[in-house]
Amino acid sequence: MTTRQSQPGSRSKGRVTLSDVARMSGVSAMTVSRALNEPQRVSEQVRERVEQAIDALGYIPNRAARSLAGNRSHTIAVVIPSVSNAVFNNVIRGIYDVCAPAGYEMLMGNTYYSVQQESSLISKFLTHHPDGMIVTGLDMADSTRRQLEAAAIPLVQIMEVGTSAPLDMSVGISHSDAGAAMARYMLERGYKRIGVLGAQMDYRSQRRIQGFIDVLAEAGLADDKRVLTTAEPSTVRLGGQLLADLLLANPDLDAVFCCNDDLAYGAIYECQRRHIRVPQQLAIAGFNDLEGSACINPSLTSIQTPLYDIGKTAAQMLMRRLAGEVLQQSVVDLGFRLQARDSA
Amino acid sequence: MTTRQSQPGSRSKGRVTLSDVARMSGVSAMTVSRALNEPQRVSEQVRERVEQAIDALGYIPNRAARSLAGNRSHTIAVVIPSVSNAVFNNVIRGIYDVCAPAGYEMLMGNTYYSVQQESSLISKFLTHHPDGMIVTGLDMADSTRRQLEAAAIPLVQIMEVGTSAPLDMSVGISHSDAGAAMARYMLERGYKRIGVLGAQMDYRSQRRIQGFIDVLAEAGLADDKRVLTTAEPSTVRLGGQLLADLLLANPDLDAVFCCNDDLAYGAIYECQRRHIRVPQQLAIAGFNDLEGSACINPSLTSIQTPLYDIGKTAAQMLMRRLAGEVLQQSVVDLGFRLQARDSA
DNA sequence: CGGCACCATGTTAGCGCTAAAATACTATTT
DNA sequence: AAATAGTATTTTAGCGCTAACATGGTGCCG
Numbered sequence: 001m002t003t004r005q006s007q008p009g010s011r012s013k014g015r016v017t018l019s020d021v022a023r024m025s026g027v028s029a030m031t032v033s034r035a036l037n038e039p040q041r042v043s044e045q046v047r048e049r050v051e052q053a054i055d056a057l058g059y060i061p062n063r064a065a066r067s068l069a070g071n072r073s074h075t076i077a078v079v080i081p082s083v084s085n086a087v088f089n090n091v092i093r094g095i096y097d098v099c100a101p102a103g104y105e106m107l108m109g110n111t112y113y114s115v116q117q118e119s120s121l122i123s124k125f126l127t128h129h130p131d132g133m134i135v136t137g138l139d140m141a142d143s144t145r146r147q148l149e150a151a152a153i154p155l156v157q158i159m160e161v162g163t164s165a166p167l168d169m170s171v172g173i174s175h176s177d178a179g180a181a182m183a184r185y186m187l188e189r190g191y192k193r194i195g196v197l198g199a200q201m202d203y204r205s206q207r208r209i210q211g212f213i214d215v216l217a218e219a220g221l222a223d224d225k226r227v228l229t230t231a232e233p234s235t236v237r238l239g240g241q242l243l244a245d246l247l248l249a250n251p252d253l254d255a256v257f258c259c260n261d262d263l264a265y266g267a268i269y270e271c272q273r274r275h276i277r278v279p280q281q282l283a284i285a286g287f288n289d290l291e292g293s294a295c296i297n298p299s300l301t302s303i304q305t306p307l308y309d310i311g312k313t314a315a316q317m318l319m320r321r322l323a324g325e326v327l328q329q330s331v332v333d334l335g336f337r338l339q340a341r342d343s344a
Numbered sequence: 345m346t347t348r349q350s351q352p353g354s355r356s357k358g359r360v361t362l363s364d365v366a367r368m369s370g371v372s373a374m375t376v377s378r379a380l381n382e383p384q385r386v387s388e389q390v391r392e393r394v395e396q397a398i399d400a401l402g403y404i405p406n407r408a409a410r411s412l413a414g415n416r417s418h419t420i421a422v423v424i425p426s427v428s429n430a431v432f433n434n435v436i437r438g439i440y441d442v443c444a445p446a447g448y449e450m451l452m453g454n455t456y457y458s459v460q461q462e463s464s465l466i467s468k469f470l471t472h473h474p475d476g477m478i479v480t481g482l483d484m485a486d487s488t489r490r491q492l493e494a495a496a497i498p499l500v501q502i503m504e505v506g507t508s509a510p511l512d513m514s515v516g517i518s519h520s521d522a523g524a525a526m527a528r529y530m531l532e533r534g535y536k537r538i539g540v541l542g543a544q545m546d547y548r549s550q551r552r553i554q555g556f557i558d559v560l561a562e563a564g565l566a567d568d569k570r571v572l573t574t575a576e577p578s579t580v581r582l583g584g585q586l587l588a589d590l591l592l593a594n595p596d597l598d599a600v601f602c603c604n605d606d607l608a609y610g611a612i613y614e615c616q617r618r619h620i621r622v623p624q625q626l627a628i629a630g631f632n633d634l635e636g637s638a639c640i641n642p643s644l645t646s647i648q649t650p651l652y653d654i655g656k657t658a659a660q661m662l663m664r665r666l667a668g669e670v671l672q673q674s675v676v677d678l679g680f681r682l683q684a685r686d687s688a
Numbered sequence: 689c690g691g692c693a694c695c696a697t698g699t700t701a702g703c704g705c706t707a708a709a710a711t712a713c714t715a716t717t718t
Numbered sequence: 719a720a721a722t723a724g725t726a727t728t729t730t731a732g733c734g735c736t737a738a739c740a741t742g743g744t745g746c747c748g
Contacts, residue, residue, distance in 0.1 A: 015734090017733095017734055017735085018734065018735065018736095019734080019735095027697075027698090028697065028698050028699080029698095029734090029735075029736090030697075030698065030699080030735095030736075031696085031697055031698075033735070033736060034696090034697085034736095037736085041695090041696075041697095042696070042697080043695095043696065043697090046696085046697085058491070058494050060467075060470050060471055060473075060491075060495070061471050061734090061735085062412070062471065062473060062733090062734055062735070063408075063471045063472050063473075064407075064408045064409075064411035064412040064417065064472075064473065064733085064734080064735090065408075065412050065703090065733070065734035065735040065736085066734080066735055066736075067408035067703090067735090068406070068408045068409050068412055068702095068703045068704065068705085068733090068734080068735070068736090069702080069703055069734075069735040069736040069737080070703085070735075070736055070737080071703065071736090071737085073408065083427045083433065083436070084430065084433035086428065086430075089427065089428035092427070105468070107451075108452060123404075124449070126404050127404055127405050127406065127407045128407050128408075129404075129406060129407075129408065147402070147404075150402050151404070235635050235636075236635055236636040236639045236640075237635065237636075237638065237639050240639060262636075265636065265639075266639055269639050269640060269641055272641045273641060291579050291580060291581065292579075292580040292581075292606075292609065294581065295580045295581050295584060295609075295610055295613050296580075296613060297613055297616045297617060359704090361703095361704055361705085362704065362705065362706095363704080363705095371727075371728090372727065372728050372729080373704090373705075373706090373728095374705095374706075374707095374727075374728065374729080375726085375727060375728075377705070377706060378706095378726095378727090381706085385725090385726080386726075386727085387725095387726065387727090390726085390727085405704090405705085406703090406704055406705070408703085408704080408705090409703070409704035409705040409706085409733090410704080410705055410706075411705090411733090412703090412704080412705070412706090412732095412733045412734065412735085413704075413705040413706040413707080413732080413733055414705075414706055414707080414733085415706090415707090415733065
């Protein structure tokens with residue numbers, strides 16, 4: 001049980017540095033640096049000797065030193081509500097697929113749907129001096145807004161567009177339009193007594209539901225008693241519970257819009273337990289179209305959002321800006337698709 | 345559309361630094377540094393003046409400079425297969441809840457269940473010179489093993505224990521014991537023709553299945569034809585498909601063990617579509633006991649693993665080692681619990 | 689064959705911070 | 719009042735790397 005450490009928090013010594021590699025390969029430190037970062041700018045033979053020395057010494061570059069000297073961190077900070085939300089996995093993959101090949105690292109953090117957590121996370125991230133940043137949503141604390149403005153780095157706000165102007169750039173969809181589309185679909189199908197379930201009521205869920213309700217209101221079918229929301233995190237269990245509560249107050253419902261698919265799964269399970277036939281007795285729809293939504297019985301009608309493309313586009317915009325380009329379109333709406341299935 | 349950048353990749357100037365704060369508050373840079381990192385070591389009045397100056401100037405510390413000067417990154421690297429796997433969310437929360445209060449940042453990355461990806465990810469992470477590292481699983485490439493040994497930082501290998509000695513420390517459960525426990529449970533319940541479904545066959549899934557099969561073999565009930573595995577990623581859809589394939593070759597099955605809950609969901613859905621009653625005609629069990637497993641119909645029998653505690657314990661061991669402590673117990677088995685429900 | 693362009697490489701200086709040593713200042717003791 | 723111990727603060731020196739400039743060598747033109 002050795003201590004496996006060489007004096008943390010003291011002046012190092014003993015660690016292999018660029019100069020060690022330089023000495024071993026008989027060139028200057030600067031040349032080794034170039035061999036690593038711009039290999040095309042050094043001769044073939046030097047590159048080989050440097051590579052051999054790196055292997056022989058087990059050299060590991062020090063990013064802190066690189067960032068400090070280069071005044072550039074090669075890092076993109078990504079702020080999302082929660083990695084445990086399957087929705088963001090695809091977004092993250094999209095970002096990753098652009099950032100990694102471009103030599104950028106991703107610094108990722110969760111706000112857990114809290115504005116305070118978002119603020120402190122962004123403050124923390126700014127100490128890394130990221131070269132760019134991707135943040136979920138258009139709403140944020142004023143102090144955070146000011147910090148981001150002061151940081152003066154390219155910023156993309158993702159997931160939604162349209163509610164207000166972004167601080168810098170934005171990519172997403174209109175959640176109120178998506179909610180409205182689902183409402184119109186349900187009206188077309190002839191549903192009259194339509195309920196709404198919401199949890200984890202972040203701004204985007206609120207807008208989905210608002211868009212949905214506005215359309216119902218136009219048709220004269222809105223009813224506050226049929227809307228049940230909670231700030232609790234969305235879970236499958238909660239979906240069942242909320243549906244039970246909603247049916248207690250409104251036994252005559254013929255359709256329910258759930259503001260995300262997890263709630264919808266719970267609602268479907270609850271119907272199964274109560275022997276309520278979906279969609280014949282009660283139609284159910286979700287939002288996000290997760291992987292399992294096509295498999296559940298009955299398969300779930302949902303709104304498919306271009307998650308991967310949101311991430312990819314956001315990262316691409318960042319990369320272009322980091323390359324010095326000036327973008328004419330700073331707001332990109334990628335649209336959505338209503339995926340009609342058996343449940344509604 | 346301003347460029348929002350002050351010459352990236354050139355010598356900075358213009359950014360607010362410690363010395364700016366020092367000048368404004370009339371003390372030396374070192375005192376400001378202490379006011380930030382060891383506030384109890386500076387006088388009350390100095391601390392206040394420094395805080396005012398920081399606010400006034402909008403000073404943001406530079407972590408790269410801190411890491412370089414302090415020879416310590418205040419960062420823990422965490423290597424997991426996939427954030428999109430719900431299993432790891434709880435582990436991550438456990439790690440976070442220990443690291444954040446202790447002032448450590450988490451650097452998180454996915455291997456996507458590939459040894460090569462793991463190798464390159466760990467190499468990349470080592471350039472950050474993390475103060476400690478948490479890696480999933482006991483198996484890794486030899487080159488990676490050597491790199492980690494050379495890095496000489498505290499390391500915890502999580503999720504499984506028992507198959508081999510850890511490089512440094514480990515926390516987890518025995519997956520073969522858990523598989524065996526499930527097999528014994530099924531035998532007790534009188535099932536005779538038991539099938540096995542596996543996907544995303546990482547080492548831990550393999551061990552679960554091996555443990556399961558070994559017990560069946562002891563009872564003389566093992567049959568290779570009843571085991572169906574694939575390297576494809578686990579999805580709900582895949583669970584249904586695999587069950588369909590398995591039933592085609594073995595129409596007489598009376599129980600199926602799925603190596604994770606997602607597959608089990610898909611299997612249950614498939615049974616619903618085929619009007620196979622679970623568990624009367626076919627019993628189904630999963631592994632991990634995800635949130636939805638208690639809600640699905642019928643509720644899913646599964647193995648509950650102490651995910652949060654694995655993360656928490658791993659991080660605590662790391663913190664203690666970083667504080668210079670020598671741990672006598674470097675391998676911790678946190679055990680599991682068979683959660684019996686309606687599906688088996 | 690001198691002059692110029694172009695490339696590969698080297699030199700110098702410094703990024704923003706903190707460890708360690710040095711110094712000033714304040715009790716407390718003798 | 720001098721010696722001692724302790725605390726608060728400053729000074730010095732670099733952490734490992736790269737931007738910017740300097741240099742030396744090569745080929746190519748008129």
